[in-house]
Each structure stands twice: as C-alpha cells, then as structure tokens.
Amino acid sequence: MTLIDQAVTTREGEELDTAAIDRYMKQALPELAGTPKITQYPGGASNLTYRIDYGPRSFVLRRPPHGRIAKSAHDMLREARIMRALKPVYPYVPDIIALCDDHTVIGADFYIMERLEGIILRQNFPRELDLSEADTRKLCINVIDKLVDLHKVDYKAAGLDNIGKGEGYVKRQIDGWSDRFRKAITPDVGDFEAVMSWLQEKMPDDVATCIIHNDFRFDNVVLNPDNPFEIVGVLDWEMATLGDPLMDLGNSLAYWVQADDEGPFQMMRRQPTHQRGMLTRAEVVEYYQEKSGFKVDRFDFYEVYGLFRLAAIIQQIYYRFYHGQTQDKRFAGFGHACKYLEMRCQKLIDKSEL
Structure with missing residues (x-):
C-alpha cells in the first residue's frame, strides 16, 4: 500500500556497513537468515533512521x-531505555530489540526497534488519503489526545522518575537553549538576544511535572493504514524527559503552521496542519487545556519559547552544514529559517500583554 511510510536509498555519506550490521543483527537475533537490505527514512533532520x-x-x-554534536544531545541509549520503560504504560511506543554501545560496529551508539507499519503524515496528506473536513478534525483531535494521554502517565509508577530533574524545568530550558544557541551561532544569522532577554524576564513557574515528549508532531505519529484515525505508534523519544506539559505543547505548536500564516512560515511547514478541518493553534491550546486540566491565562510565553527552541535546534544543525560537517543540502536554507523565526518571535513579543 503506497500510503505506508517508505524508506529510500541511503543518502551519500550516511551509508551503514552492511556486513557489520548483519553480524550484529544475527548475534541479537540468531534466527535471522540471509543478507539484510538497508534503506533510509528521508524524514527528520537530526538523528538518522534506517x-x-x-x-x-x-x-x-x-x-x-x-559531525559535531552538542553535549548531551543524540543519546541513543537513553532514548531506547526510556522507550522500554514507557512501553508498558504508554502502548504507542515501539518495542526495543537491542541496544549497542560498541562503536566498532558502526562508529556510534545505536539501537534496533520493531518497525511499525503505518502512515506517517509529512508535509501534505498523501493523495490516497481522502479525508473530509470533519474527518481531518477528528484525526487532529485524536493526535492531540495522545499528547494529553502521555502527560497523564504516572511517571513514578512507571519507574521513570529518574529521566529528568523535574521541578525548575522552565528555567532550565530557557537557560539551556540560550546557551546552546549562543554556542552554535554563525555570522549570517541574528543573535536572538532580545528574544532570550524577554523569555528570561517573563518565565513562569512550572504548572506541573510529567513525562513530556519534546518533539510531538504529526510526522512522529504512526497511523493505522486500515483506519487512519487510529494512532498505533509515537516515535522519536530522544528528548523525552520530566518537565512542564505546557512547554511540551509550546514545542509542538512551533511546527503548527496553519492555513492563514504568512509565506515564510508556510515554507517551513513539515506537517499538514494547514488542511481544512485542522485546529488552529489557538484551538489546540484551548482543547488541550480543557482535556488536560493544565491551564494558564495567556499562552504567549510558551509560543515564543517553542519558536525560539526550534530556532536553536535549526541553528545547531545549520552550524554543522556551515562548517562543512554535513553535506546534506536540505540544511542549506536553515540560516534563513533561523532569521525568520527571530522576526516571528519579536512580532509575538511586541503584541504580548504579559
């Protein structure tokens, strides 16, 4: 079925050693036979998925x-261990099959997990997915519900009380992302100093502590190909931790480009949130707060934070491209995207009543 997410030919410079992978896989799963076929998933701009x-x-x-990796970033083994612990209480996590910290295999830590066969929505709906406006709204709400469900997990009962520091999360994030942005700056982007100062001045206390995904988007959600309203998987748990649920929502909304957004933001869209029937950002905030019970009077801080954090992530990736540490041409325009996000943050700050 063409709706099912497909891997493609591995990008140049990102190939895996087939023989090394074959040896490792057959040690982990002795019943395997034959030679593996290795392809690469084209989505994502950070970790590599095959x-x-x-x-x-x-x-x-x-x-x-x-290439250069920020300290504490891209910890594959931590991601896999969180997934293993979360699976019994949040069934949308794929099964982990093996973890490898032996760099003689492929030169880095990695893990193997089950492949969930399903639909992953990227920039636009697939042509074969013919959804009405009402169907689109239903799908949208179902996806948001999975974020609410995650935030309601009893992390202590799940044995996940050691995956993050918890209280004080808001301040750590503002301090941490500000530091990471400054370390990744290149001469052709803005400095975000006014944005970082505003975030420091306006930061609230945490509204709660719960398990947060930190990268919850449509292209990290797997849909049942036989019933696209059913979510069968949530992927990419690298940044999962204990933190403030509204910060998690702010992160998600940084990717939520709606139909009436201006052109430069539309060019950054990675998920079909512009489709008729999709909730607007304001509607997402209202629905989430009603379902979760985590409420604030104004969401301005979290929206600006989400955009700034996205800019910092983009800039870290662009830094590697700028300095020739990756040849992936998808990253060539990330400097322009970062400059736009600074302008977007400043517009929101100028309108804010905080």
Whole structure:
C-alpha cells in the first residue's frame, strides 16, 4: 500500500556497513537468515533512521548524526531505555530489540526497534488519503489526545522518575537553549538576544511535572493504514524527559503552521496542519487545556519559547552544514529559517500583554 511510510536509498555519506550490521543483527537475533537490505527514512533532520529488512522481517535502526554534536544531545541509549520503560504504560511506543554501545560496529551508539507499519503524515496528506473536513478534525483531535494521554502517565509508577530533574524545568530550558544557541551561532544569522532577554524576564513557574515528549508532531505519529484515525505508534523519544506539559505543547505548536500564516512560515511547514478541518493553534491550546486540566491565562510565553527552541535546534544543525560537517543540502536554507523565526518571535513579543 503506497500510503505506508517508505524508506529510500541511503543518502551519500550516511551509508551503514552492511556486513557489520548483519553480524550484529544475527548475534541479537540468531534466527535471522540471509543478507539484510538497508534503506533510509528521508524524514527528520537530526538523528538518522534506517530500515533493515531480512525477507519479510523488518526492523528500524536509529543512530546519531555525523559531525559535531552538542553535549548531551543524540543519546541513543537513553532514548531506547526510556522507550522500554514507557512501553508498558504508554502502548504507542515501539518495542526495543537491542541496544549497542560498541562503536566498532558502526562508529556510534545505536539501537534496533520493531518497525511499525503505518502512515506517517509529512508535509501534505498523501493523495490516497481522502479525508473530509470533519474527518481531518477528528484525526487532529485524536493526535492531540495522545499528547494529553502521555502527560497523564504516572511517571513514578512507571519507574521513570529518574529521566529528568523535574521541578525548575522552565528555567532550565530557557537557560539551556540560550546557551546552546549562543554556542552554535554563525555570522549570517541574528543573535536572538532580545528574544532570550524577554523569555528570561517573563518565565513562569512550572504548572506541573510529567513525562513530556519534546518533539510531538504529526510526522512522529504512526497511523493505522486500515483506519487512519487510529494512532498505533509515537516515535522519536530522544528528548523525552520530566518537565512542564505546557512547554511540551509550546514545542509542538512551533511546527503548527496553519492555513492563514504568512509565506515564510508556510515554507517551513513539515506537517499538514494547514488542511481544512485542522485546529488552529489557538484551538489546540484551548482543547488541550480543557482535556488536560493544565491551564494558564495567556499562552504567549510558551509560543515564543517553542519558536525560539526550534530556532536553536535549526541553528545547531545549520552550524554543522556551515562548517562543512554535513553535506546534506536540505540544511542549506536553515540560516534563513533561523532569521525568520527571530522576526516571528519579536512580532509575538511586541503584541504580548504579559
């Protein structure tokens, strides 16, 4: 079925050693036979994700990107361990099959997980997915509900009380992302100093502490191909931690480009949130707060934070491209995107009544 998410030919410079992978896989799963076929998932701009096929059996391998990596970023083993612990209480997490910290295999930590066969919505709806406006709204709400469900997980009962520091999360994020942005700055982007100063001045106390995903988007959600309203998986748990749920929502809304947004933001759209029937950002905030019970009078701080954090992530990736540490041409325009996000943050700050 063409709706099912497909891997493609591995990008130049990001190939895996097939023989090394084959040896490792057969140590982990001795029943495997034959030579693996390795392809790469084209989505994502950070960690690298591959599909490994042994005949009808399919697996997914996740490894960090090449080049300079920010300290504490791209910790594949931590991601896999969180997924293992979360799976019993949040069933949308894929099963972890193996973890590898032996760099002689592929030169980096990696893990192997089950492949979830399904639809992943990227920039636009697939042509074969013919949804009415009402259907689109239903799908949108179902996806938001999975974020609400995650935030309601009892992290202590799940044994996940050690995955983050918890209280004080808001301040740590503003301090941390400000530091990371300054360390990744290049001469052709803005300095975001006014934005960072505003965030420091306006930061609220945490509204709660819960498990947060930190990258919850449509292209990290897997839909049942036989019933696209059903979510069968949530992917990319690298940045999951204990933190403030409204900060998590702010992160998600940084990617939520709606139909009436201006052109430069539309060019950054990575998910079909512009489709008729999708909730607007304001409607998402209202719906989420009603369902979760986590409420604030104004969401301005969290929206600006989400955009600034996205800019910092983009700038870290662009830094690697700017200095020739990756040749991935997708990253060539990230400097322009970062400059636009600074302007967008400033517009929101200028209108804010905080």
